[in-house]
Amino acid sequence: MELFSLEGKTALITGASRGIGRACAIALAQAGANICLVLRPPSDSTQDITSADLKDGEDPYSSVIPTSALLSAISSTSTGPAKGIHVSVVYADISDTTSPADSGSGVKSVFPRALKVVPAEQIDILVNCAGIQRRAPSVEFPESFWDDVLNTNLKSPFLLAQAAGKHMLPRQSGKIINFCSLLTFQGGLTVPAYAASKGGLGQLTKALSNEWSSQGVQVNGIAPGYIATDMNEALLNNPARLQQLNDRIPAQRWGTPGDFAGPILFLASQASNYVCGEVLVVDGGWMGR
Ligand code: NAD
Numbered sequence: 001m002e003l004f005s006l007e008g009k010t011a012l013i014t015g016a017s018r019g020i021g022r023a024c025a026i027a028l029a030q031a032g033a034n035i036c037l038v039l040r041p042p043s044d045s046t047q048d049i050t051s052a053d054l055k056d057g058e059d060p061y062s063s064v065i066p067t068s069a070l071l072s073a074i075s076s077t078s079t080g081p082a083k084g085i086h087v088s089v090v091y092a093d094i095s096d097t098t099s100p101a102d103s104g105s106g107v108k109s110v111f112p113r114a115l116k117v118v119p120a121e122q123i124d125i126l127v128n129c130a131g132i133q134r135r136a137p138s139v140e141f142p143e144s145f146w147d148d149v150l151n152t153n154l155k156s157p158f159l160l161a162q163a164a165g166k167h168m169l170p171r172q173s174g175k176i177i178n179f180c181s182l183l184t185f186q187g188g189l190t191v192p193a194y195a196a197s198k199g200g201l202g203q204l205t206k207a208l209s210n211e212w213s214s215q216g217v218q219v220n221g222i223a224p225g226y227i228a229t230d231m232n233e234a235l236l237n238n239p240a241r242l243q244q245l246n247d248r249i250p251a252q253r254w255g256t257p258g259d260f261a262g263p264i265l266f267l268a269s270q271a272s273n274y275v276c277g278e279v280l281v282v283d284g285g286w287m288g289r
Pocket residue numbers: 014015016017018019020021038039040061062092093094095096128129130131132152179180181182223224225226227228229230231232
């Protein structure tokens with residue numbers, strides 16, 4: 001099990017307030033990693049807040065999991081985490097790709113602010129999990145949708161990976177994991193920006209890996225299939241469509257956020273040291289059918 005231990009490592013996770021990102025944060029913490037959660041800012045505050053300050057804090061954009069519940073879930077899991085892990089939070093709107101690093105709460109401020117609150121000013125693992133989807137027929141697709149989706153799903157992961165690369169390459173060590181999609185490989189219907197962003201993120205994963213894997217920094221992706229999270233609320237509330245999809249998935253069920261605990265630990269740990277530029281499909285067999 002030492003292969004999967006993350007003791008002494010620190011992970012920065014976007015999209016950690018709910019869904020897959022939350023499950024990944026908990027899994028990383030259970031494996032012993034310190035975790036720094038990137039959450040969307042409360043409207044009245046953009047300050048860095050550490051776990052000690054967060055007992056009553058909530059991510060106002062999260063419909064299901066208040067930050068306090070996330071933190072208590074992490075600290076009360078029966079199998080871990082290793083005692084004494086450090087949990088910190090940086091509030092940021094990662095769709096804001098223009099605000100400078102030293103002001104505001106845009107994506108460029110995330111890495112420098114995170115380094116100030118994590119132990120030993122060191123980040124070993126970056127998980128780019130935050131993502132959004134906007135749906136409309138392509139002929140009517142609003143330009144604002146395009147910009148929001150591309151900024152959140154592609155430009156922001158690049159800017160964070162770039163900051164991580166500058167920090168990790170001199171130490172010849174680091175793991176970057178990008179949350180892709182089945183639409184990294186397929187076009188989908190009426191989600192042109194999402195498909196373009198996730199296709200681009202898959203290629204970005206390979207491009208960064210090609211440059212950095214010889215220097216000890218591995219860049220990989222995970223492509224979820226149909227996962228029961230808020231992102232799929234409309235589908236989950238449509239019983240006929242749900243049944244249709246279940247029938248099409250070889251595993252005969254939707255995935256859950258917990259299905260990503262294993263894949264994230266694999267790609268974040270030394271268990272995957274020779275896996276470079278790969279996008280791991282976690283979809284109950286959908287792609288193979
Ligand atoms: P979700 O909607 O449940 O969670 C998305 C997270 O991203 C939330 O924590 C949200 O606060 C955060 N986020 C969104 N915009 C943000 C912003 N501007 N600034 C900061 N944080 C922001 O989604 P999920 O289902 O958990 O998906 C996680 C990742 O997996 C996404 O990248 C998604 O595209 C990808 N994915 C999900 C599925 C699925 O079926 N759920 C399928 C394929 C890929």
